[in-house]
Amino acid sequence: xxxxxxxxxxxxxxxxxxxxxxxxxxxxxGEFVTVLGPNGSGKTSLLRAVLGQVALTGGRIExxxxxxxxxxxxxxxxxxxxxxxxATPVRARDLVRFGVDGDRWGPGHHDRRARVDELLAAVGASxxxxxPVGMLSxxxxxxxxxxxxxxxxxxxxxxxxxxxxxxxxxxxxVTALIDATRHATGTAVLxxxxxxxxxxxxxxxxxxxxxxxxxxxxxxxxxxxxxxxRLFGTxxxxxxxxxxxxIVGDDGHVHHVEEEDE
Amino acid sequence: xxLLALATDVPWWQRIVDFTDYGQLLPLVRNxxxxxxxxxxxxxxxxxxxxxxxxxxxxxxxxxxxFAGASAALLFSVDVTVGAVVGSLAAALAIGLLGSxxxxxxxxxxxxxxxxxGLGVLALALYPGRAANKFGLLTGQIVAVDDSRVGVMAAIxxxxxxxxLVVWRPLTFASVDPDVAAARGVPTRTLSLVFMLLLGLxxxxxxQVVGALLVLSLLITPAAAxxxxxxxxxxxxxxxxxxxxxxxxxxxxxALGSSVPISPYITTISFLIYLVCRGVGRRRRRxxxxxxxxxxxxxxxxxx
Numbered sequence: 001x002x003x004x005x006x007x008x009x010x011x012x013x014x015x016x017x018x019x020x021x022x023x024x025x026x027x028x029x030g031e032f033v034t035v036l037g038p039n040g041s042g043k044t045s046l047l048r049a050v051l052g053q054v055a056l057t058g059g060r061i062e063x064x065x066x067x068x069x070x071x072x073x074x075x076x077x078x079x080x081x082x083x084x085x086x087a088t089p090v091r092a093r094d095l096v097r098f099g100v101d102g103d104r105w106g107p108g109h110h111d112r113r114a115r116v117d118e119l120l121a122a123v124g125a126s127x128x129x130x131x132p133v134g135m136l137s138x139x140x141x142x143x144x145x146x147x148x149x150x151x152x153x154x155x156x157x158x159x160x161x162x163x164x165x166x167x168x169x170x171x172x173x174v175t176a177l178i179d180a181t182r183h184a185t186g187t188a189v190l191x192x193x194x195x196x197x198x199x200x201x202x203x204x205x206x207x208x209x210x211x212x213x214x215x216x217x218x219x220x221x222x223x224x225x226x227x228x229x230r231l232f233g234t235x236x237x238x239x240x241x242x243x244x245x246x247i248v249g250d251d252g253h254v255h256h257v258e259e260e261d262e
Numbered sequence: 263x264x265l266l267a268l269a270t271d272v273p274w275w276q277r278i279v280d281f282t283d284y285g286q287l288l289p290l291v292r293n294x295x296x297x298x299x300x301x302x303x304x305x306x307x308x309x310x311x312x313x314x315x316x317x318x319x320x321x322x323x324x325x326x327x328x329f330a331g332a333s334a335a336l337l338f339s340v341d342v343t344v345g346a347v348v349g350s351l352a353a354a355l356a357i358g359l360l361g362s363x364x365x366x367x368x369x370x371x372x373x374x375x376x377x378x379x380g381l382g383v384l385a386l387a388l389y390p391g392r393a394a395n396k397f398g399l400l401t402g403q404i405v406a407v408d409d410s411r412v413g414v415m416a417a418i419x420x421x422x423x424x425x426x427l428v429v430w431r432p433l434t435f436a437s438v439d440p441d442v443a444a445a446r447g448v449p450t451r452t453l454s455l456v457f458m459l460l461l462g463l464x465x466x467x468x469x470q471v472v473g474a475l476l477v478l479s480l481l482i483t484p485a486a487a488x489x490x491x492x493x494x495x496x497x498x499x500x501x502x503x504x505x506x507x508x509x510x511x512x513x514x515x516x517a518l519g520s521s522v523p524i525s526p527y528i529t530t531i532s533f534l535i536y537l538v539c540r541g542v543g544r545r546r547r548r549x550x551x552x553x554x555x556x557x558x559x560x561x562x563x564x565x566x
Contacts, residue, residue: 069447
């Protein structure tokens with residue numbers, strides 16, 4: 001089976017500064033790849049490259065065997081949750097509708113209601129379909145976002161920190177939903193996050209973008225003290241406790257442990 | 263009260279509302295009514311996007327430059343509409359090109375606005391004509407609308423409404439959900455410029471009817487009122503247009519026969535509609551916008 005997403009020797013630089021270079025990654029249908037790395041390591045740039053918003057400075061990138069195209073319907077995009085003004089006249093169903101035909105010109109005349117209802121039902125958001133987006137909670141909003149991204153039946157779902165500012169339980173709900181979705185639809189998932197633990201149970205492979213290089217492989221293989229120390233170019237310790245992974249850098253900064261109480 | 267009565271022997275309240283000779287006066291304002299109706303249609307629709315894109319301050323800024331253009335046109339004996347359109351398009355373009363981020367945008371508007379107003383004041387000070395024309399550009403002079411001006415306004419309205427219909431869906435997408443719209447390939451930057459130009463045209467129309475200082479009453483208030491009572495992408499524009507029509511046409515009809523300008527009537531009706539909508543919206547919000555079957559398990563970050 002041909003891969004849905006392929007990076008071969010992919011490099012990206014902004015001027016003199018290399019963001020990442022020589023990344024080789026092949027993602028098959030239904031695969032869950034988690035992209036990790038400190039701030040500024042180019043995680044979001046990677047998504048932008050897949051979306052066709054930035055051009056690589058070296059190597060190639062292919063979605064379903066073709067170079068990325070802006071607005072391609074093969075790629076779905078789930079952004080991080082953000083505050084929406086409660087007075088914004090957009091309901092959950094309208095946000096999903098954008099995913100169906102928001103990129104088309106002219107006034108809407110086709111009836112897409114059935115499709116929108118189906119998408120909302122698939123993520124369990126039917127109950128608040130008519131509630132303005134600004135009045136949804138963070139977790140509800142992200143469910144609707146996933147429905148929106150699935151509207152074009154994407155071959156690969158790009159998730160850009162979708163768990164940010166959600167509490168732990170909601171993080172687990174959203175990741176479980178994304179996992180269920182990839183099993184149901186066969187879409188591949190490229191999941192960018194700085195918190196590995198909520199996605200760890202579902203992750204097939206990790207792409208770790210570090211300041212001194214990158215690594216691709218199963219979580220057990222990549223997330224080790226030795227491997228990460230090499231990617232950071234400095235001593236980093238990976239601690240496993242109660243099924244969770246803590247990554248402790250020598251600067252005293254601890255990744256992946258932020259826990260919020262409701 | 264005595265102060266308000268000024269030097270006339272007519273009681274002040276009769277100067278505000280006076281329905282004697284109403285029948286004879288009505289045909290005289292046919293053009294004004296047409297202009298008001300056309301402007302309300304444009305204002306209601308444009309206002310929906312002004313709200314979504316948080317451009318209220320930009321509308322104000324553009325209207326001051328439109329005022330400068332119109333004043334200069336008056337001074338140089340060019341058609342006032344042409345001056346208003348040139349002024350607003352220049353301002354809209356500058357704001358659209360220079361201020362893509364809200365913070366930049368606001369400071370650019372803050373810089374442009376007093377400059378425009380100053381230019382306008384200068385042009386009016388040099389203008390030797392009637393003082394009523396001068397005052398009119400700031401506070402409205404709809405009574406002076408002749409046939410040809412109604413024609414020009416209708417033409418501008420066709421361009422603005424037609425343009426909005428073409429970009430409606432992607433513009434809505436780009437306005438409320440810019441990141442995902444960009445990911446979907448919607449040309450967000452181009453759309454933003456296109457909308458600024460349409461907005462500039464709408465403002466140029468409005469300046470001639472309600473005056474530069476009161477443009478917001480037809481470009482913001484109706485849409486702001488509509489979003490208080492509905493979140494439907496169909497009902498918000500429909501209600502905004504209805505509210506704008508009631509304010510503009512109702513204001514002109516009320517003002518007929520009075521000796522004060524028309525704009526206070528328009529702004530007051532539009533404000534009252536807003537107040538009522540706020541009240542209705544508040545009740546609705548308290549009861550829960552939409553009744554949910556089960557109290558949702560997902561609590562937490564609901565705003566408001």
